[in-house]
Amino acid sequence: MENITFSLASVHQHGTAFYDYLKLRKHFFVDVLGWDIPHNDLVEMDQYDNPLAHYSLVLSHGRVVGGARTMPTSAHWGGHTYMLRDAVEGKLTDIPKTVMNGDIETPLIWECTRLVMSDALHTQPDRSQCLALIVEGLADVARRNGASQLISLSPLSLMRALRQLGWQAERIGEPYQSPEDGRRYAVLTMPAEKARVQMAAE
Secondary structure (H helix, E strand, O other), X not given: OEEEEEEOOOHHHHOOHHHHHHHHHHHHHHHHOOOOOOEOOOOEOOOOOOOOOEEEEEEEOOEEEXXXXXXXXXXXXXXXXXXXXXXXXXXXXXXXXXXXXXXXXXXXXXXXXEEEEOOOOOOHHHHHHHHHHHHHHHHHHHHHOOOOEEEEEEEOHHHHHHHHOOOOOEEEEXXXXXXXXXXEEEEEEEEOOOOOOOOOOO
């Protein structure tokens, strides 16, 4: 597996990877989870897929098997900012306003959204490797743009998976249960730099 990162400015360098990622998103978030989000028969794409967004995708034998999106919490595009802030401001009815305490708007913190992995990854080692590559790509993009922290609205189970990969993920705010898919979500935060393992002295 390999990781690629890009924005809309460089999407042309990666063939159909971006479109294939949108197809993955449609399959998982719409067909599997039943989310009521913008889509057609092939792809899912929303207002946050704009020129301020960056993407971290994973390819296996040339095929997109996973990916996620990230953008600064200082983002403004038309009438929208970033997903969590729009939710707090009541612009997204499917996410409670209370999901995050306070207002975050800084280029030092980037939001990650639309994390997805393909059904073609059958084994836990493969899925773990894919997740590791996605997150490393997201963190690298954020660091290259001067950020030091990542946040995301994610299933609670992701926090443990991130910690197992060496990221210091923590929960902020209270969890809630989605009426659309029945899963429990919360806002997670972690440094954009992976924790260094301290070797015990012999």
